[in-house]
Amino acid sequence: MKLLITGANGLLATNTIKHFLELGHSVKGLLRSKEKFLLPPHKNLELVQGDITDVSAVENAVNGCDAVIHIAALTSPDLPNYDSYYKVNVLGSENLVNSAIKHQLKRFIYVSSANTMGFGTLESPGTEKTPLKPPFTESLYAKSKLEGQEKLLSYADKINVITVNPTFMLGPYDGKPSSGEIILMGYGKKFIFYPPGGKNFVDVRDVALGISAALEKGKNRETYLLAGENLSYQEFFTKIVQRSETKTVMIKVPTQLLLVAGYGGDFIRKMAIKTSVSSANMKILSVKNYYSAKKAEEELGVHFQPIDQAIDNAIAWFQKNGKL
Template identity: 65%
Template sequence: MKVLITGANGLLATNTIKLFLEKGHTVTGLIRSKEKFLLPSQPGLELFEADILDYPRVQEAVKSCDAVIHIAALTSQDIPDYEAYKDINVHGAENIIKAAIARQVKKFIYVSSANSMGYGSLENPGTENSPAKAPFTKAFYARSKMEAEEKLLSFSEEIEVIRVNPTFMLGPYDGKPSSGQIILMGFNKKMIFYPPGGKNFVDVRDVAGGILKALKNGKNREAYLMANENMSYEKFFELLQLKSQRKSFLMLKVPKIALLAAGYLGDLLRFFRIKTDLSSVNMKILCVSNYYSNQKSKRELGMKYHPVETAVDDAVAWFKNNGILE
C-alpha cells in the first residue's frame, strides 16, 4: 500500500512512518522542510515539501496514493487567536481530504484528539460516546479538532473517514520536543511543582500501530480512542523521579487557586495579543482528571498497549542520545 502521511517531522508522524516502512508499505511524507525530518533516507520513502494549505501541491503529493493519514496540526498552546488554529486544523484538513477525493483515494485516517470527547474519572473514564465538555470545549486546539472532525465527516460518502483519537503521547523521535516537554520538566529535578489533575498517557508507537490497524479494520465514520494509563500528575512525576534514580527530591502540589490566578494573568496578556501558554482555560485543564478508556480500540481493532513506563524509558534514552537531556 502507498500512503501519504502529513506532518512528517512530528512525534506521531515520524513513528508512524517508521512503522509503515517496517511493514513494507510505501510512504510519501508531507513536510514543510525536509531538513527537519528525523529518520534517515531509505527505500520506500519519499519526502514531499508542501504546506497543507497549498492545494495544488497537496494534490500532487496525494497522487497515486491508496490512503491518506492526516496528522499535521497546529498544536501550540500560546496562540491567542482561534482563527490561527482553524486555518491549519480545519481548513488544512479540508484541503487534504478534497485532494484525496480528487485523486480517488479510498481511505482517509484523521488523527484528532481524545479531547474532542468528554473525559471521565478513574472509575468511569471517558469513551468515544462521551460528549466533549469544559474546559476543552473552550480550548482553541481541542475546538479546532472537533470542528475538523465534523467537517471531514461531511465527506464520508465520497471517501472512508476513520478517526483516531490519541491521548497524551510519549516516546522516541520527539524532536521539537512536543509532549516530551513534560519529561524534561521533571526528569532528575531536585524540586517538582505539579498540578492537581491528571491525564491519560500512551506510548506513541502504540498509537502508530493503532493507525495501521484502523487503516485495515476501522469502520467509516467511526472514532477510536488510543489511550492507555490514567495517572495523576503526582504519580507521573514520581515515576520520572524513579527513572532518574534521584534519591532526594521534593514534590509540591500547586494549588488550583494559584494556577487559576496565573491563568487569568495570561488572559490579560492574550488580550494585548501577547503569545503565552498561560490562560484560564489551560490552567483549568491542568486541574481536571482527564481520563479515558481504551476498550473500543481493544475490542474492535485488537489493540494491545505497552506500559507507559516503557515509553518514558525510550523517550529519555532518545533525548539523551540527541543531546536534549543530560
C-alpha cells in the same frame, strides 16, 4: 500500498512512518522542512516539502497515493485567537480530503485528539460517546480539532473516513520536543512543581499500531480512542523521579494559584501576545481527564501497554540526542 502521511516531522508521524516502512509499505511524507526529519533515508520513503494550507502542495502530495494518514496539526497552546487553529486544523484538513476524493483514494485516516471527547474518572473513564465538556470546551485547540473532525466526517459518503483520537503521547523521535517536554520538566530536577490534575498517557508506538489497525479494520465514519494509562500528575512525575539519580522535592501547585495565573494570561492574550498561560489551560491542568480505549481494543484488536516503556524509550532517545 503507498501512503501519504502528513506532519512527517512530528513525534507521531515519525513513529508511524517507521512502522509502515517496517511493514513494507511505501510512504510519502509531507512536511514543512526536510532538514528536520529524524529518520534515515529509505528506498520506500519520499519526502515532500509543503504545507496543508497550500492547495497545490496538497495536490502534489496526494497524487499517486492509495490512502491518507493525516497527522499534521497546529497544536501550540500559546496562540491568542482561533483563526490560526482554524486555518490549519479545519481548512487544511479539508484541502486534504478534497484532494483525496479528487484522486479517488479509498481511505482517509484522520488523527484527531482525545480532547474532542468528554473525559471521565478513573472508575468511569471517558469514551467515544462521552460529550465534550468544560474545561476543554474553552480550549481553542480542542475546538479546532473537533470542528476539523466533524468537517472530515461530513465527506464520508465520498471516501471512507476513520478518525483516531490519541491521548497524550510519549516515546522516541520527539525532536522538537513536543509532548516529551513534560519528561524534560521533571527528569534530573531538584524541584518539581506539579498540578493537581491528571491525564491519560499513551505510548506513541501503540498509537502507530492503532493507526495501522484503523487503516486495515476501521469502519467508515467511526471514531476510535487510542488511550493508555490514566495517571495523576503526581503519579506520573513520581515515575520520572524514580528514573533519575537526582534527589527531587515534589510540590503540588494549588488550583487557585493556577487560576490566578490563568486569568493573568487571559489579559495578556487580549493584547494579542502569545502565552501558553490561560484560564482554560490552567483549568485543564487541574482536572483528571481520563479515557478508555475499550472500543479500539475490541474492534481494531489493538492493546495498550503501561506508560513505563514509553518513558524509558523517550529518556533514552533524549539522552542519545543531547536533550538530557
